Amino acid sequence: MRYGQLWILSMVLAAVTVPSVARADMGGTIVQKIATPHYRLELDIGRPEQMFTAADAAKMHPSSGEIMVSGTMTGPMPGMAGMAAGPGSASGMGAWRHLELHVTDKTTGTAVEYAAVRITVTNTATGKRTDIPIAQMYGVKEGFEDWHYGNNALMPPGSYIITCEVNGDHATFQATIPNM
Secondary structure (H helix, E strand, C coil): CHHHHHHHHHHHHHHHHCCCCCEECCCCCEEEEEECCCEEEEEEEECCCCEEEHHHHHHHCCCCCEEEEECCCCCCCCCCCCCCCCCCCCCCHHHEEEEEEEEEECCCCCECCCCCEEEEEEECCCCCEEECCCEEEEECCCHHHHCEEEEEEECCCEEEEEEEEECCEEEEEEEEECCC
16 A cells, blocks of 8 residues: 555646646647746637737727737737638738737746747747747636737747747747647
8 A cells, every 4th residue: 555655646746846748728729837936827819819909899899809918919910801722821810819828826826927928939840930029918708817928829830949048037839739
């Protein structure tokens, strides 16, 4: 019995100390979590999001999308005419993803607002590096508790290394983008 308890304890410790592997949730969003010395980071990669300024959101009362606190949306808006080149197409909506980095303070457990964030995406097949223009935003439905950093990004299906810097802490994620 003692051996069994020791094995269970070692499995629990391994789960706590190893960063999670990229996975897709039920909606097809890729989610990966990593801890840095000061923060818990969650990288989500999903379908492109429509993003609104606070002023536009106040006028339009959207029921979904993101409200930008700072920055500018990149990429085509979901549903734009002429952008339906098909899933996985390098020029159509199928190649665009919404990349968001949630930053939580390890000590307080609260979302970190107004951090100095840098995100770089590297396609492992082509070696192409892209610095993501950072927008600070939160989800229309979720509110301020969903505070995150990122933007829409051109990421055709393939394997990527995503490097993130938050107030001097560094993290590296690996993700494979499937055809959506």
